Amino acid sequence: MMQWIAFLFFASMTLLSALGVVLLPNIIYVILSLLSTLVMVAGIFFVAGAELVGALQLLIYAVAIAVFYILVLTAVPWEKALKKDSHYRVEGVLTFPILLAFYLEIILVFLLGISVSPKGQIREFIQSLGNTQVVGSILFSKYFFAFELVSLVLLVGMIGAVIIGRKEDKTYEDSSP
Amino acid sequence: MEVLIILFPFIAFLLIGLFGRRLGDLPSAIIAVLGSALSFLFSIPALLKALNSPFSVKLYDFISLGSYTLTLGLYFDPLSAITTSLVCLVSTMIFIYSIGYMENLFGQWTYKFYAYLSFFLFSMLLIVLSDNLLGMFFGWEGVGLASYLLIGYFHQQKYATNSALEAFVMNRIGDWLFLFGIFSIFYLFGNLNLLDIFSKVKEIDPNLLGLAVLLLFGGAVGKSGQVPLHTWLPNAMAGPTPVSALLHSSTMVAAGVYMVARLYPVFESAPQGLKVVALIGGLTALFASLAATSHTDIKKIIAFSTMSQLGLMFLALGIGDKNSAMFHLTTHAFFKALLFLSAGSIIHAFHHHARDIYEVGGLRKYMPITYATFFVGALALAGIFPFAGFWSKDLIIASSYEASFSLGVFVSFVSFLTAYYIFREGFVMFYGPERHKGHFEEEPHEAPSVMLVPMVVLAIGSAVVGFFEGWYMDALKEHKEMHLNIAISSVAIALLGIGLAYLVFVKRFLDPEKLYQSLKPVHTTFREQFFTERLYHKILAGGYMLYSKVLYATFERQFIDGVVNSSYAVSSALGSLFKGLQQGRVNLYILFLLVGFSLLVLITFLGGR
Amino acid sequence: MKIVPLEAYLILSLLLFGLGVFGMIVRRNLVAVLMSTELALNAVNVAFVGADSHLGLVDGQIFALFIIALAAVEAAVGLGIIVAIFRLRKVESSDELTDMGG
Numbered sequence: 089m090m091q092w093i094a095f096l097f098f099a100s101m102t103l104l105s106a107l108g109v110v111l112l113p114n115i116i117y118v119i120l121s122l123l124s125t126l127v128m129v130a131g132i133f134f135v136a137g138a139e140l141v142g143a144l145q146l147l148i149y150a151v152a153i154a155v156f157y158i159l160v161l162t163a164v165p166w167e168k169a170l171k172k173d174s175h176y177r178v179e180g181v182l183t184f185p186i187l188l189a190f191y192l193e194i195i196l197v198f199l200l201g202i203s204v205s206p207k208g209q210i211r212e213f214i215q216s217l218g219n220t221q222v223v224g225s226i227l228f229s230k231y232f233f234a235f236e237l238v239s240l241v242l243l244v245g246m247i248g249a250v251i252i253g254r255k256e257d258k259t260y261e262d263s264s265p
Numbered sequence: 266m267e268v269l270i271i272l273f274p275f276i277a278f279l280l281i282g283l284f285g286r287r288l289g290d291l292p293s294a295i296i297a298v299l300g301s302a303l304s305f306l307f308s309i310p311a312l313l314k315a316l317n318s319p320f321s322v323k324l325y326d327f328i329s330l331g332s333y334t335l336t337l338g339l340y341f342d343p344l345s346a347i348t349t350s351l352v353c354l355v356s357t358m359i360f361i362y363s364i365g366y367m368e369n370l371f372g373q374w375t376y377k378f379y380a381y382l383s384f385f386l387f388s389m390l391l392i393v394l395s396d397n398l399l400g401m402f403f404g405w406e407g408v409g410l411a412s413y414l415l416i417g418y419f420h421q422q423k424y425a426t427n428s429a430l431e432a433f434v435m436n437r438i439g440d441w442l443f444l445f446g447i448f449s450i451f452y453l454f455g456n457l458n459l460l461d462i463f464s465k466v467k468e469i470d471p472n473l474l475g476l477a478v479l480l481l482f483g484g485a486v487g488k489s490g491q492v493p494l495h496t497w498l499p500n501a502m503a504g505p506t507p508v509s510a511l512l513h514s515s516t517m518v519a520a521g522v523y524m525v526a527r528l529y530p531v532f533e534s535a536p537q538g539l540k541v542v543a544l545i546g547g548l549t550a551l552f553a554s555l556a557a558t559s560h561t562d563i564k565k566i567i568a569f570s571t572m573s574q575l576g577l578m579f580l581a582l583g584i585g586d587k588n589s590a591m592f593h594l595t596t597h598a599f600f601k602a603l604l605f606l607s608a609g610s611i612i613h614a615f616h617h618h619a620r621d622i623y624e625v626g627g628l629r630k631y632m633p634i635t636y637a638t639f640f641v642g643a644l645a646l647a648g649i650f651p652f653a654g655f656w657s658k659d660l661i662i663a664s665s666y667e668a669s670f671s672l673g674v675f676v677s678f679v680s681f682l683t684a685y686y687i688f689r690e691g692f693v694m695f696y697g698p699e700r701h702k703g704h705f706e707e708e709p710h711e712a713p714s715v716m717l718v719p720m721v722v723l724a725i726g727s728a729v730v731g732f733f734e735g736w737y738m739d740a741l742k743e744h745k746e747m748h749l750n751i752a753i754s755s756v757a758i759a760l761l762g763i764g765l766a767y768l769v770f771v772k773r774f775l776d777p778e779k780l781y782q783s784l785k786p787v788h789t790t791f792r793e794q795f796f797t798e799r800l801y802h803k804i805l806a807g808g809y810m811l812y813s814k815v816l817y818a819t820f821e822r823q824f825i826d827g828v829v830n831s832s833y834a835v836s837s838a839l840g841s842l843f844k845g846l847q848q849g850r851v852n853l854y855i856l857f858l859l860v861g862f863s864l865l866v867l868i869t870f871l872g873g874r
Numbered sequence: 875m876k877i878v879p880l881e882a883y884l885i886l887s888l889l890l891f892g893l894g895v896f897g898m899i900v901r902r903n904l905v906a907v908l909m910s911t912e913l914a915l916n917a918v919n920v921a922f923v924g925a926d927s928h929l930g931l932v933d934g935q936i937f938a939l940f941i942i943a944l945a946a947v948e949a950a951v952g953l954g955i956i957v958a959i960f961r962l963r964k965v966e967s968s969d970e971l972t973d974m975g976g
Contacts, residue, residue, distance in 0.1 A: 095878045099886050106890055106913055110897035115906065122909050129916050132886070135878065136927040138935045141942075145919070148942050153912065153949050160953045161905060164960050176852060180900045183856055187892050190863040194888055197866065198881075223932050223939075231936050238943050245947030253954035255961070849972030851907065855898045 091135055098131040113175070119157055126150040140220045267311050267322050267339060270349065271390045273304045278383035285376030291364070293376035297383050298360045304390065305353035312350050315341035316740055321396050321460070333456065337403075340396030340459060343740040344591065348393050348523060354726075355515050355598050356386050358719035362606055363507035365716035366613055378418060378505070385411035385512065392520050397457040398447045401524065405443065405488065408517045409436040415512065416504040428500035435497045439487010446480030450531075453477060463530045471535050478531060478538030482545075485521030489575045491549045496798045498572055499556075502564040506609030509564055514571045514605055515598035522578045522594050529587045543583020547675060550576030554682035558689070561621050563608050566690050570646065571601055573683065577676065581661045584668040589660035592737050596653035596730050600645035603723040604687075607639035610712040610720065611694065622690055627699040631709040634717055636695050638724045643691050645727040647684035647759040655756065656731035663751050677758050684762025692770040883924020890917030904959070908952045915945045 105128060108121030126149045133142030227235060277300030281293045288296070314320065319342030327335040341349075360382060367375050388407025395401045410433075417429030447457070453469050454462050466474075485491070490498035490513075501513050512518070525532060525542065532539055550573045557569035574597050581590035612619050614632065619625055629636050645652035648659070658680060666673030711717070846857070894917055897910030919938045926934030959971065 091878055095882065099882070102886070103889060103893075106893045109906075109909055109913055110893050110900065115903055118906055118909060122912065125913060126916065129920060132883075132920055133923050133938075136883070136923045138923045138926060138938070141919070141923060141935045141938045144939060144942060148946055149912070149916075153946055156949060156953060157905065157909065160957060164957060175900050176902060179852060179856060180896075183859070183896055183899045186856070186860055186863065187896055190859065190866075191888060191892060193863055193866050198884065219932075219935075223935055226932050227936050227939070230933075234940060238940050242943060242947055245951050249947075249950040249954040251954075252951065253957050851904075851971070852899050852901075855895065859895055859899070 095132065095135045098128050098135060102128040102132065111175075115161060119154070119161060122157070123150060123154045126154065137219065140223050267307070267341065268324060270304050270307050270311065270353075271339070271387060271394065273300045273307070274383045274386035274390065276300065278380055278387060281376050281380040281383060285380060286374075288376065290375040290379075293379045294360070294364045294367075297379035298357060298364070300383050301353055301357040301360050301386055304386070305350060305357055308346065308350045308353055311341050312346040315346040316343055319343070327399070335399055335457070336397060337400050338396040339394045341394070344526065345393050347595070347737070347740065348591075349390060351595055351598055352386070352389055352393060352516050355602050355723070356382075356511060358723055359507050359511045359602060359606070362510075362609070362716050362719040363505070365713045366507055366609055367505065368713075369616070378415075381411055381414045381418070382507075382511070385415065385517070389516050389520065393523060396459055398450060398459070399457050401527075402444065402447060405440060405484070405520065405524075408512070408520060409433060409440060409488075412436065412501070412512050412517055415508040416501050418504055418508065422503070424500075425503040428497070428503040432497040432501050435494045436487050439484045439494055442480050442487070443484025446477055446482075446484060449473070449477035449480060459527070462528075466530050466534050469534070474531065475535035475538045478535040479541060481528065481531075482525065482538065482542055485524055485579075486545060487521075488524075489518045489521030489579075490572050491521075491545050491576060491579065492552060493797070495549065495553075495572060496801055499560075499565045499568045502562070502568050506564070506605060506612060509568070510602045510605035510609065513568060514601035518571060518575060519594050519598065522575060522582070522590060525579070525582050526587050526591050526594075529582070532582070533585075539583045539585065541583075543580050546576045546579025546581075546583055547672075548576070549573065550580060550679045551675070552576075554679050554686065557686040558682060561623055563612065563620065563622055563690070563694070564605070566622070566686060567601070567604050567608060570604075570683065570687060573679065574601070574646075577658075577661055577679065580672075580676070581664055584664055584672070586661070586664040588738060589657065589664055592734060593657035593661060595737070596645070596657040596727070599723055599730055600642045600652075600654060600727040603638055603642040603720060603727055604646065606716070606720045606723065607635050607642060610635045610716055611709075613712060613716070614709040622693045624700060625694050625709075626697040627695070628709055629695040632711050634711060634721070638720045639691055639695070641724040641727055643687045646687050647763060648680055648755060649759055649763075650752075650756055651728070651731065653727050653729070653731035655752075656734045659752050659755055660734075662755050663748050666751060677755065680755060681758045681762045684759040685766050688763045688766035689770055692766055697770070878927075880924060880928040883928075884921060887917045887921035887924065890914070890920065904956050905953070908949065908956070911952075912945060912949065915941060 102125055105121045105125035109118055109125060112118050112121060126145065130142045130145040130150065133139075133145055277296050280296055281288070285293045319340070322339040322341070324337040324339065327337055329335075360379075363378070363382070367378060385408060388404045388411060391404030391407065392401050393404075395404060413429045413433040413436075416432050417426045419425045450462065451457055453473055454465055456462060456465075487494045498513060498518070502509055504512075532542070553569045553573035553576060557566050557573065560566050560569065574593070578590040578593055578597075581587075581593065610632065611625060611628065615625070641652065645654040648654045662673060662676050662680070665676045712720075846853075891914050894910050894912075894914030897913060898907050901907050901910060919941055922934040922938045922941075926932065926938075963971075
């Protein structure tokens with residue numbers, strides 16, 4: 089019962105915050121809404137019993153990524169940019185029916201039955217060992233290769249972000265050899 | 266061994282065609298002469314063998330179509346063997362003659378001329394010797410092609426090229442009918458081989474056979490220049506004189522007659538077909554002789570004479586007398602070629618400038634040998650004893666009197682006209698005032714001996730071949746008697762014609778110019794071939810051009826061009842449409858991604874239901 | 875542990891995802907577009923974790939982990955690009971960035 093209430097609370101807050109992200113005109117409000125969404129989603133993870141993922145979500149998303157966004161928003165002088173309408177009206181109206189159709193499709197897909205995967209083999213382990221240990225054991229045995237790949241992608245992304253965001257040297261404007 | 270008869274000219278054609286440039290013109294001419302002479306030599310033993318027992322030589326299997334195989338082969342029986350020797354002999358003479366005639370053109374790629382001539386000889390022999398209708402058709406087409414190439418040999422003159430095209434197109438119409446004839450023969454008999462056809466001819470319904478026969482005869486009409494496919498023959502004189510002598514008098518145009526004679530058992534079983542043959546033959550004979558009396562071009566008169574004599578041959582075939590038609594073909598080859606060669610000698614003497622008989626005159630004392638050979642040929646054509654024409658024409662006149670009296674009178678009238686016009690030409694050219702003094706600077710001189718020798722040989726032939734009539738008839742297993750009264754009357758009628766020409770043109774009994782003016786309308790009608798040529802040009806050719814123009818302006822321009830142009834417009838519009846989808850804005854791309862993804866889901870998950 | 879049914883998680887995930895995509899299409903500011911992308915990724919995570927709790931496996935959580943890591947990378951690179959664009963052209967909306975259009 090408690091779970092159900094918690095879930096409903098977190099779910100509704102998530103949706104409200106998401107609506108805020110999409111609809112609010114002021115960009116700072118949008119960032120705050122995003123932060124709120126991320127925290128609520130972490131709550132949903134905890135309700136579902138995925139403690140490790142929920143904790144990591146809080147750490148990485150709600151802290152690192154949100155801070156990164158705020159940094160960019162404030163460090164770049166947006167006043168020098170052109171001020172325009174914050175939303176595209178026409179595309180918005182156009183997207184609505186398409187989105188509805190998409191929803192319908194997915195619901196249909198679900199209702200028509202998807203192949204059922206195996207049910208609950210390691211529920212006892214989770215209950216005995218705790219979620220984190222189980223995740224750790226599976227991660228480093230079965231998904232080891234993927235783990236390494238992701239760390240490689242992280243490395244590449246880091247280097248790429250640094251290079252792209254760097255300030256250009258203006259030494260060759262004087263055209264002196 | 267007999268296949269060499271066909272192969273010699275073909276090898277000559279290949280040699281001259283491929284290496285003529287390097288060999289030069291005179292060696293090419295000698296190769297052509299050798300090809301033809303060797304064919305003649307090899308045809309003699311074949312002839313002797315075939316007289317007693319006809320035999321076939323299988324060459325090879327062409328295409329096998331399930332139950333029937335198309336083959337190529339040769340068939341030697343008296344008819345084909347004699348015609349082969351005749352064709353080879355006349356060809357050899359004319360090839361030798363052409364060395365002298367084309368001499369002033371040596372050095373201008375004249376080897377082409379000899380290549381075409383050898384090719385022509387090969388095709389002609391294929392027609393004569395082939396043992397099935399397919400080989401005959403190959404040869405038929407081949408001589409048509411050779412005719413086109415040779416008539417248009419002086420390809421820088423527009424008149425020559427137009428005549429060549431006209432000849433080819435009219436031949437084509439005939440060939441088309443001939444082809445349908447072959448199809449119907451195959452449909453009726455299931456076989457194209459001559460011997461098989463002859464054996465089965467009694468079993469076929471005569472009405473269907475009549476239709477096939479008419480179609481086949483259509484081919485002969487085109488090839489031999491009979492009415493209504495006749496307008497090309499006088500215009501074919503645009504080619505060099507050896508061509509006129511070989512193709513358009515003795516051999517190619519005779520192929521039509523030969524074909525009817527060859528397929529005679531088929532024709533005999535369809536009597537209404539024979540009636541059509543006779544009708545067209547007779548009509549052409551009269552028509553052409555009337556035209557010949559009013560023309561003044563040296564070679565055209567002789568061309569019309571050819572048309573007329575062929576008409577007589579078809580008439581003879583139509584009334585049931587194949588052998589006299591073939592014998593007349595044989596003698597006609599000699600004297601007609603001779604007449605053309607003499608005319609060519611005159612043209613050559615004036616360095617190819619002479620065209621009209623009224624441009625020359627009194628050549629008797631300048632060119633005695635030509636004079637003698639021309640008159641020998643003319644006497645043979647008119648049918649005076651003892652020259653060859655007398656014997657063969659007499660047979661035809663006799664047969665026509667046997668068929669019906671009026672037909673006999675008709676043929677006698679045609680021979681009267683024949684004698685008149687040929688002697689008219691002879692008298693105007695060789696007697697009378699020397700009109701050429703005003704026209705040309707050249708003094709006429711006798712032809713070189715390389716030209717004279719063949720003319721003399723053919724003259725001897727025209728004189729002597731008639732005496733072989735008995736032997737010829739025996740070879741073809743027929744016996745005919747000479748009717749003395751018909752012989753005398755035909756000679757008398759011919760002498761009348763000659764006498765009329767003599768009186769008018771030599772003794773000036775009736776002034777030809779005044780007569781000409783007073784009879785102008787009659788005269789012009791004859792001359793314009795009863796306006797058939799103008800009719801064809803205006804209505805058939807002009808009508809087709811009009812139709813093409815109309816079709817071009819409407820169908821071609823609007824429909825086809827419209828389709829092509831509108832495809833540009835359509836693809837341009839589509840392109841603009843798709844261009845509009847790509848704004849460059851990321852947001853729109855995401856929208857398209859969404860659309861595409863939903864479609865994908867639709868197809869994958871929900872489509873299989 | 876199975877009080878919250880699977881359908882609830884999936885409906886939530888679907889709505890969040892739809893909102894995220896809508897935001898990507900509708901918003902003019904490029905940073906806002908990236909933020910909507912984060913929203914969509916989170917929706918996917920919710921779906922994974924929800925299915926995981928229903929079935930009693932942990933594979934979904936591991937995949938959610940990977941997604942979080944990669945989302946971080948993507949945000950970093952994307953923001954770097956936006957900063958570079960701003961420096962070059964002094965614009966922040968995608969209206970003026972239509973060089974690749976027809």
